[in-house]
Amino acid sequence: MDPRPADSLPDAQGRFGAYGGRYVAETLMPNVLALEKAYAAAKQDPGFLSEFDDFLSHYVGRPSPLYYAERLTRYFGGAKIYFKRDELNHTGAHKINNCMGQILLARRMGKTRIIAETGAGQHGVASATVAARFGLPCVVYMGAVDVERQKPNVFRMKLLGAEVRSVASGGATLKDAMNEALRDWVAHVADTFYCIGTAAGPHPYPMMVRDFQSVIGREARRQILEAEGRLPDAVVACVGGGSNAIGLFHPFIEDQSVRLIGVEAAGEGLHVYNRHAAALSGGRPGVLHGNRTYLLQDADGQILEGHSISAGLDYPGVGPEHAWLKDTGRAEYRTATDEEALAAFQLCARQEGILPALEPAHALARIGEIAQELGQGGLLIMNLCGRGDKDIFTIADALGAGL
């Protein structure tokens, strides 16, 4: 990992413009401030950075390839499409980049217990994996609905020695799992490190998770320069909380010629009340889980549960840096419905021999039109941030196929 002292955001209060900040109970504030301090020191420590890089190379399997999706390119007949293959990482998604960083930091801080929240289960699996690697006990909070629809990942976590606690409150999905993880943290501040899975939460999490995930964009930038001798015209990623997207986008933010395009989950459609998970496209600013950002909420400021076929995108908020990128116009955000994601999943499977996770299938659903907008001679990179093995039951169900 390179220290990037040039990054000016977030500011000292953890703000990206009006977004971000630290909206947590007083019990957690000293912990959040201690974490900020510890991370600032680690970021400047060559020993920590080389340890992180070393584990990314030898344990996670980085760099992940940048792959020219030739058949899909031909299929759409527009810009050249490259996939950043983060689904080839150990544990099958980009989530482990961040877990490795955070758990190395937890060790450095002398914390002896890891907690995490998970939606699709990918962050839970990655947390359980890295915790096992370092011999730390790990508790993963997961909404009861997600436990049901992501059974393979639940079993995987258990095999890795983690305790999975099913959360039945609220809508029993990712936001409720995060509430319960925060409650755990409040009760165990001294020994516990809360490993947040997306680039959201109180400062310094959005910055820290972005930094750990930025390895995606740094590699992609280097790889595309090697492959094509120029920067891409667009980089595209799905956005739930937005960690894979910010990891891809961030190293390109200063490259004004590169369009940053996020794709949110439109569920049953943006126009269907409480049946989508597109916080940026269909929500408004508010405060949840420690940060000010775009949220799905009703007229009283109550948080809506939303819906997406993809458990990993089924979250009513989004990382604060995305909120800022949207407002400043530096990034653009589109949406894809459940149905479009399912179609894109099947197309990618048949055309490229890759089963994408349902999360990046949302980004895949928009790359055809983006490739055509950019036209032949154009160049785009899409982050294929997770593999679809975990989703086969959901997909079989949606397609009416028995397994």
Add this chain to the structure above:
Amino acid sequence: MTRLAPTFEALKADNRAGLIAYLMAGDPDPLTSLEALKTLAAAGADIIELGFPFTDPMADGPPIQAAAERSLKAGGSLKKALDQLAAFRRENATTPVVLMGYLNPIAHMGEAAFAEAAAKAGADGVIVVDLPPEEDETLRLALSARGMSLIRLATPTTDAARLPAVLSGLSGFVYYVSVTGVTGTAVPVAAQAQEAVDRLKKATPLPIAVGFGVRDEEMAAAIAQKADAVVVGSALVETLAGHPGDAEAALAALSMKTTRLARAVHEARTS
């Protein structure tokens, strides 16, 4: 002018602690909740904390989570909580009421509009659980411009270095969270809570209320030895919820529990 200062002055003059009773607005329905609010005042609560519901009560344990869910299901909201307070004020002009909840409903209404509405409804203060001192200036100033206090929380993790920041610019009282955890789960250790009150008293002239996890008369009385007020929340919420479908029995049970707690707190230093 807030009702908080005169209330604490009167308690001090009598050398007794006060009982702060918590209630979730709209739980289990608007009518019962309004009656429960009157019941608390009639049964001897010196100050009332009126919770307004939020879908994601991150600092609350199961009893208050369930109360918020019941309230929301019955149509509860921040606006309805203010309506409930206004209805209470038509009968009771003296018992201080502090609103308690999470930031997003307030942020959605807008800090200034909220302060205006809260003042009009008859609130004396506001506690926002997920709003630490670093982020609370806008709301604090909006409230103080209308004579209300933003009550801050101090916790066992608030160390000496941080305490001055937590205490600066405050009015009303300081709410000491006696356990490191969410509401209504862990039980505080009375001796530690008393020690914490001593420590806070050296740092601020404001009254100190102690809460989180205080469930019974014995614990309330032990804390009332030193604290200016004792907060009971989850135990009262559970009492009210103990008779589903029978509002009369629920209110009678709430009245009895509140009477006992108030007596224990009021008599703690003399018995």
